Amino acid sequence: MKSPPFSFLIPLVLAALFSFSWAALPHETFLHCLSLRSNDSSSISRVIFTRQNSSYESVLEARIRNLRFNSSDTPKPLVIVTPTQISHVQATIYCSRKHGLQTRTRSGGHDYEGLSFVARVPFVVIDLFNFRSVDIDVENRVAWVQAGAILGELYYRIAEKSRTLAFPGGVFYTIGVGGYISGGGFGLLFRKYGTAGDNVVDVQFIDVNGRILDRESMGEDLFWAIRGGGGGSFGIVLAWKLRLVPVPENVTVFSVSRTLEQNATELIHRWQYIAPELPDEVYPSVQLRAINSTQDGRITVVASFISMFLGSIDELLPLMEQRFPELGLTRQDCTEMSWVQSIVFNNGIQNQPLEILLNRTYRNPVITPYYKIKSDYVKQPISETGLNGLFSRLTEEVASSTVIILFAYGGIMNRIPENATPFPHRAGNLYKIFYNVGWLEDDKVNAERRIDWARRAYNYMTPFVSKNPREAYINYRDLDIGSNNIGDTSYEQASIWGHKYFKDNFNRLVQVKTKIDPENFFKHEQSIPPR
């Protein structure tokens, strides 16, 4: 094909345009600022990545968990800073403010909407993965953990020193403690010991002015806000001091599966009454997914009743026989193991050595690489008809990689006041529903259809779940429930999603934000606005 006239000029024109805009690019002056701010400019230059650096992409992608945000049209940061010293964090905050760049803080990168590394304005990512020391103090039952450590590193280091101490954190252990605890954080010990945020005793924190604060110097209001008010709103957590909790030498895990043909609907219906009332030592959940029935190849739903129990099989069997005989739990369904082994077991990788907990890039094959999440809280048991309506949606072809999990509430959650931390979902909840709509690489073309399914199923559930507000869990971030218009920091706009995540705690979060960051430097689509 013949080139259009003057096509040879195009590269020259582009180059001219490029170098012209280059000088004006905000990040050039930003980089200059960083080098001026740094006491030791050679050390800060080793932790700065722009698109010109060959490792920019690998550093960015290393902590993109949800591949929905790994596409070519996902906005990318101008600069990534991977601090190795606190002064690098302070310099980045100072220079971002000075040059009008937004910053996003990333610890483990698991944000379900990618907010730790995606923004629609020019932005800088502070990636804390080098801040990952874990110090366990068995005698005083506490740990100092830096924000960029993953839960697995914390669990592994605890287990190295003690078989009878644990931390109440989540199962999927590549989550960063920075974001996880900022959003409350729930896991399999949560009916016994509360959320992760309930077990924070001190913190090392940097505010918008670069001040390094701890619990005492920040005051109780800010210390309250950062243990559940969501990451990215108040400042940057560098490290948490955590309370470790006692667990028996061995815990018991079990999983019992029943299809619809094996009365799964009746069992789940019963489970709604039984599970929230079980002793605090039991952690009951139900996983739901569609499967091809082995008998006739038709699609059915399988419900897996999965539990962890802080005790032995001999104690668990009579308890379940008394409370939930319909489940028909047998000794063969149960296994005893240490608490840390139960984490590996619940990841579905029981034959792996414990060292797998240290693998920060581990991708569990049970989790599809692409997903959209939603959450709901249930306060009244749902009728069998209501449940069946959800199951019939789950058997639609478009839901083939979807998993729905019911997590029982009750236990200590009923006894911790709603305003103890920003996490408000306490007494009055039977269970939480987690909708994980997933898909695989080769199914990307159907992404919109799958997300549409999530929205339809969520709509269908409206009459059965919490109302006014329809509660949602901040760590299961979902921009469908409302978001700030970037630039519009109105309280009215934010209070829509804010009350769903925090109920009446939202107003106190706004007060704290107004005091600590009145100009709203730390912001994203669902950050707390100042007023």
Ligand SMILES: Cc1cc2nc3c(=O)[nH]c(=O)nc-3n(C[C@H](O)[C@H](O)[C@H](O)COP(=O)(O)OP(=O)(O)OC[C@H]3O[C@@H](n4cnc5c(N)ncnc54)[C@H](O)[C@@H]3O)c2cc1C
């Ligand atoms: C596979 C998977 C399993 C999950 N399982 C659970 C579970 O069992 N229980 C549960 O509660 N949640 C669970 N989550 C949700 C998870 O807790 C949240 O996504 C959490 O925010 C992730 O923390 P992160 O540091 O990995 O994420 P990031 O994406 O790094 O951060 C999340 C948010 O916090 C901000 N942030 C990050 N670091 C800091 C910091 N140091 N200081 C201040 N703000 C910060 C970010 O800017 C962002 O807004 C799961 C998520 C995934 C993907």
Ligand SMILES: *[C@@H]1O[C@H](CO)[C@@H](O)[C@H](O)[C@H]1NC(C)=O
């Ligand atoms: C440089 O280092 C000194 C001493 O360590 C410290 O007091 C000062 O705040 C630092 N300056 C910057 C810009 O980081």
Ligand SMILES: *[C@@H]1O[C@H](CO)[C@@H](O)[C@H](O)[C@H]1NC(C)=O
């Ligand atoms: C990225 O490139 C710049 C400019 O060449 C350099 O100064 C910096 O050290 C590089 N960053 C890293 C981490 O190598």
Ligand SMILES: *[C@@H]1O[C@H](CO)[C@@H](O)[C@H](O)[C@H]1NC(C)=O
């Ligand atoms: C993310 O996208 C890049 C660029 O397309 C690709 O090279 C990389 O393999 C992707 N990451 C994963 C984990 O698939």
Ligand SMILES: *[C@@H]1O[C@H](CO)[C@@H](O)[C@H](O)[C@H]1NC(C)=O
């Ligand atoms: C815990 O289980 C191990 C086997 O995994 C066993 O050897 C040990 O005796 C058990 N401890 C207790 C207190 O039951």
Ligand SMILES: *[C@@H]1O[C@H](CO)[C@@H](O)[C@H](O)[C@H]1NC(C)=O
């Ligand atoms: C299902 O329930 C019916 C009626 O209660 C009962 O007869 C049947 O045996 C149950 N099926 C299974 C597989 O438990």
Ligand SMILES: *[C@@H]1O[C@H](CO)[C@@H](O)[C@H](O)[C@H]1NC(C)=O
């Ligand atoms: C059932 O099997 C078909 C054909 O193998 C497959 O395409 C479909 O995804 C399967 N459905 C489920 C829910 O596993």
Ligand SMILES: *[C@@H]1O[C@H](CO)[C@@H](O)[C@H](O)[C@H]1NC(C)=O
């Ligand atoms: C960590 O997990 C990833 C992805 O699951 C795997 O490719 C890698 O080999 C693992 N690394 C180690 C050291 O085991």
